Amino acid sequence: MEATGPRPDRRAERAAAKRRRDRRGLAVAAVSTVVVIGGLIALIVTSPGWPDVRDTFFNATVFKESFPDVAEGFWLDIRIFIVVELVVLVLGLVVALVRATTLPALFPLRLLAVLYADIFRGIPVVLLVYLVGFGIPALDPPQGLLTNEIFLGGTALTLSYGAYVSEVYRAGLRSVHPGQREAALAVGLTEQQTMRHVVVPQAIRNVGPPLLNDFISLQKDVALISIIGVSAEAFRIAQIQSSTDFNYTPLLCAALLYLAVTVPLARMLDRWDRGRVR
Amino acid sequence: MSPPVIDIQGITKAFGDREVLKGIDLAIAEHQAVALIGASGSGKSTLLRCIDLLVDIDDGDILLDGEVITDPSVSPVAVRRKLGFVFQAYNLFPHLNVLDNVTLGLRKGTGMSAAEAEESALKMLARFGLEGREKESSSNLSGGQQQRVAIARAFAARPRAMLLDEVTSALDPELVGEVLRAVRDLKDEGVTMLIATHEMSFAREVADTVGFLHEGRLVEVGPPEQVLEDPQDPNTQRFLRRLLEARRV
Numbered sequence: 001m002e003a004t005g006p007r008p009d010r011r012a013e014r015a016a017a018k019r020r021r022d023r024r025g026l027a028v029a030a031v032s033t034v035v036v037i038g039g040l041i042a043l044i045v046t047s048p049g050w051p052d053v054r055d056t057f058f059n060a061t062v063f064k065e066s067f068p069d070v071a072e073g074f075w076l077d078i079r080i081f082i083v084v085e086l087v088v089l090v091l092g093l094v095v096a097l098v099r100a101t102t103l104p105a106l107f108p109l110r111l112l113a114v115l116y117a118d119i120f121r122g123i124p125v126v127l128l129v130y131l132v133g134f135g136i137p138a139l140d141p142p143q144g145l146l147t148n149e150i151f152l153g154g155t156a157l158t159l160s161y162g163a164y165v166s167e168v169y170r171a172g173l174r175s176v177h178p179g180q181r182e183a184a185l186a187v188g189l190t191e192q193q194t195m196r197h198v199v200v201p202q203a204i205r206n207v208g209p210p211l212l213n214d215f216i217s218l219q220k221d222v223a224l225i226s227i228i229g230v231s232a233e234a235f236r237i238a239q240i241q242s243s244t245d246f247n248y249t250p251l252l253c254a255a256l257l258y259l260a261v262t263v264p265l266a267r268m269l270d271r272w273d274r275g276r277v278r
Numbered sequence: 279m280s281p282p283v284i285d286i287q288g289i290t291k292a293f294g295d296r297e298v299l300k301g302i303d304l305a306i307a308e309h310q311a312v313a314l315i316g317a318s319g320s321g322k323s324t325l326l327r328c329i330d331l332l333v334d335i336d337d338g339d340i341l342l343d344g345e346v347i348t349d350p351s352v353s354p355v356a357v358r359r360k361l362g363f364v365f366q367a368y369n370l371f372p373h374l375n376v377l378d379n380v381t382l383g384l385r386k387g388t389g390m391s392a393a394e395a396e397e398s399a400l401k402m403l404a405r406f407g408l409e410g411r412e413k414e415s416s417s418n419l420s421g422g423q424q425q426r427v428a429i430a431r432a433f434a435a436r437p438r439a440m441l442l443d444e445v446t447s448a449l450d451p452e453l454v455g456e457v458l459r460a461v462r463d464l465k466d467e468g469v470t471m472l473i474a475t476h477e478m479s480f481a482r483e484v485a486d487t488v489g490f491l492h493e494g495r496l497v498e499v500g501p502p503e504q505v506l507e508d509p510q511d512p513n514t515q516r517f518l519r520r521l522l523e524a525r526r527v
Contacts, residue, residue, distance in 0.1 A: 179367060179369040180369060180371065182327075182332050182365070182369065183363075183365060183371065184371070184382075185354075185358060186330055186332065186362075186363035186365075187358075187382060187383025187387060187432070187435075188355060188358050188359035188383050188387025188388070188435065189355075189387060190355050190386075193386050197386065198373075201373045202371075202372065202373050
């Protein structure tokens with residue numbers, strides 16, 4: 001065979017081949033999307049009950065009428081969400097830190113923290129909302145916070161999510177390389193300073209995405225407090241409106257509002273995660 | 279005569295059933311540099327960690343300036359503030375910039391004000407050729423630069439002795455020189471040092487004493503020209519011969 005040097009047009013050839021491959025991939029993706037999504041839509045709208053479903057779930061007039069009230073309720077949801085989330089972030093960290101201590105004197109606290117995390121992660125959130133929301137008022141406490149449904153519902157959510165989030169923090173604390181602790185001690189920091197200035201900041205950075213994931217579920221679960229009689233909450237308002245004329249469009253309205261918050265959060269989380277890998 | 283800065287007296291250490299240090303005696307006088315050589319797993323790293331009280335010893339004692347530091351009544355934090363430790367993998371704090379890596383120990387450990395700590399850290403960084411890099415994240419730096427930050431961090435509080443744990447082992451070959459220059463600079467200032475190293479030529483150049491550690495025992499201690507060129511112990515001879523062969527291939 002004749003020995004030849006590199007052919008001068010190799011680069012152009014490769015680029016052309018790559019373009020062909022990319023074009024083909026794009027075409028396949030487009031066609032399969034149209035087939036799958038289009039097929040699903042066709043299946044739904046051609047089914048015999050579709051006109052009824054359209055009128056009861058996707059009614060534009062009802063949507064317009066109910067939107068302002070549901071949106072106002074949703075604003076309450078958002079406020080509850082923000083307060084609960086802030087308390088959960090602190091509570092979870094405290095529980096995780098207590099579990100990370102090794103001092104013998106703190107053993108009872110450690111035990112409590114373990115029990116708390118185990119029990120409250122095991123109880124369904126709905127049950128906890130009932131338990132706190134109906135159980136505490138049943139004890140006949142003085143009127144005030146302990147008889148306020150919003151406070152009780154928020155407390156139930158806080159207890160449940162605090163337990164989950166404490167586990168997330170714990171994973172974060174474990175993820176910090178032991179060399180970091182050694183280095184902090186070696187520069188003369190005490191155990192407490194090491195935790196506070198070196199281990200905890202890195203742990204929190206490492207668990208950002210899973211924490212945000214729990215935010216998203218909490219945001220949805222705020223709707224659960226409607227079951228103990230918080231009538232100003234978005235989902236509850238939608239429910240009441242639907243039951244007056246048997247049209248479920250207000251519920252869809254509430255669902256869209258929830259999505260308006262959770263979808264951007266989910267996108268944010270994805271971007272964050274990608275940024276970390278890079 | 280003043281006592282040695284570091285005086286190691288018969289220390290032993292076992293992790294479970296594995297005896298890592300089997301009775302080590304070694305004294306490091308003021309302004310002396312002692313190089314510890316030996317195969318991986320011979321106990322060099324553990325010995326350094328024992329001195330910085332990052333690992334508890336089982337038996338024996340370690341004295342710093344004539345005072346026992348391996349006693350339960352001694353605060354390890356106070357001892358560590360008198361010693362500087364540089365790790366093989368740098369262990370810089372990734373959430374802090376270069377400057378804060380150096381100032382953290384100064385502010386929290388020595389009670390310096392933030393301004394004093396910053397001034398002193400900037401001087402230290404400049405000394406190791408890192409001026410202008412103080413606001414950068416440590417992950418932007420090369421391995422050699424990171425290790426120099428780690429040296430600046432360990433030396434910033436002017437420790438009584440520096441403990442260097444294979445500070446060039448994690449580096450690409452072309453970056454070893456700049457880190458060794460930093461260590462040489464410390465030696466020229468008369469800093470008392472204990473250096474675990476795989477760089478034989480560097481040990482010969484910088485160390486006043488070389489100790490060969492073999493399976494948890496210091497089998498040979500002496501001036502570098504003797505230990506490295508005319509070793510008496512068969513284990514030392516075998517170790518050095520292997521190194522020579524590896525280099526030839």
